Amino acid sequence: MDHALAWQVEQACHNAWPSLRCALIGDWLLRFGDGVSRRINSANPLHPGITTIAPQLEAFDRLYRAQALPLIVRLVSLLPPQVERELDTRGFTAEGEACTLYRDLAPENFPAVAPDVTITPRADAEWLAAIARLQVQSPSHASVYARVVDAIALPTGFFALRHDGRIVATACGVLHGDLVVIESVVVDEALRGHGFGKRLMTALLAWAAAQGATGACLQVVTDNTAGRALYAGLGFDRELYRYHFRRAPTK
Numbered sequence: 648m649d650h651a652l653a654w655q656v657e658q659a660c661h662n663a664w665p666s667l668r669c670a671l672i673g674d675w676l677l678r679f680g681d682g683v684s685r686r687i688n689s690a691n692p693l694h695p696g697i698t699t700i701a702p703q704l705e706a707f708d709r710l711y712r713a714q715a716l717p718l719i720v721r722l723v724s725l726l727p728p729q730v731e732r733e734l735d736t737r738g739f740t741a742e743g744e745a746c747t748l749y750r751d752l753a754p755e756n757f758p759a760v761a762p763d764v765t766i767t768p769r770a771d772a773e774w775l776a777a778i779a780r781l782q783v784q785s786p787s788h789a790s791v792y793a794r795v796v797d798a799i800a801l802p803t804g805f806f807a808l809r810h811d812g813r814i815v816a817t818a819c820g821v822l823h824g825d826l827v828v829i830e831s832v833v834v835d836e837a838l839r840g841h842g843f844g845k846r847l848m849t850a851l852l853a854w855a856a857a858q859g860a861t862g863a864c865l866q867v868v869t870d871n872t873a874g875r876a877l878y879a880g881l882g883f884d885r886e887l888y889r890y891h892f893r894r895a896p897t898k
Contacts (some may be wrong), residue, residue, distance in 0.1 A: 650695055653725055653887045656747060656864045659823035661691070663830050665798045670710060673703055678861070679714050683791040685743060685892050689721040697726055701733045708895060718895035724888045731893075739893035744869045746881040752827075753861045757853030764850040767805045770796045770819070774805050777814035781833040786802075796831075804854050808847045810835075816843045820851045827855035829865040832874070844877050852881070866890075 664686040666678035671690045680687030690707050711718045723729060779789040801821050808816040815835040821828045829851060834844045852863060867874045
């Protein structure tokens with residue numbers, strides 16, 4: 648395993664899906680995002696030198712309770728087994744495993760972006776409305792989602808693919824140095840299997856390569872068979888690491 652690349656990707660993924668509030672406590676980044684996703688409402692390790700979490704758990708719990716949120720630890724497979732054992736002994740339950748995939752971009756020549764794909768540097772109202780519809784977001788979820796993507800500080804491209812004049816697929820790419828992080832890949836459920844996702848992703852990779860990116864990464868739920876098949880067909884055949892969430896027992 649290339650640990651240096653894995654931790655570089657981990658940092659890039661934090662920047663590509665920012666929390667609304669955060670706190671640095673020792674070797675951990677505590678993220679708070681009004682409960683919309685576990686990734687931005689969890690305690691996250693910052694470097695490979697971490698060997699324990701036990702001394703910080705009480706302080707973490709107080710901070711999450713103050714935000715009316717449960718304490719969730721995002722446990723990456725890059726850490727030593729001791730951290731997981733400490734959570735096991737304290738009754739933290741496991742949920743939501745995902746894997747981090749990577750592929751090189753250079754020196755591949757990508758085709759020109761298809762005319763049915765549009766790219767904007769910010770998430771406009773039409774794009775936000777489309778992903779809210781495609782993900783069946785509640786009004787409160789849609790509001791928080793819009794705030795999260797607005798908080799992205801790095802160069803970003805928001806991609807939309809139209810079919811019969813209607814947005815049927817979305818994605819966004821966030822440039823972190825020579826990496827592009829891919830987020831928010833959604834295809835209309837009724838139109839899956841028609842190549843829309845592949846066409847949109849190809850456009851995103853072409854855009855990223857033109858911006859100087861030499862590698863691309865994304866994170867996908869491990870049991871998302873259709874998504875993993877799409878990404879494998881696009882060259883994402885290298886798994887860097889996995890993560891899952893550990894939720895504190897209810898007191």
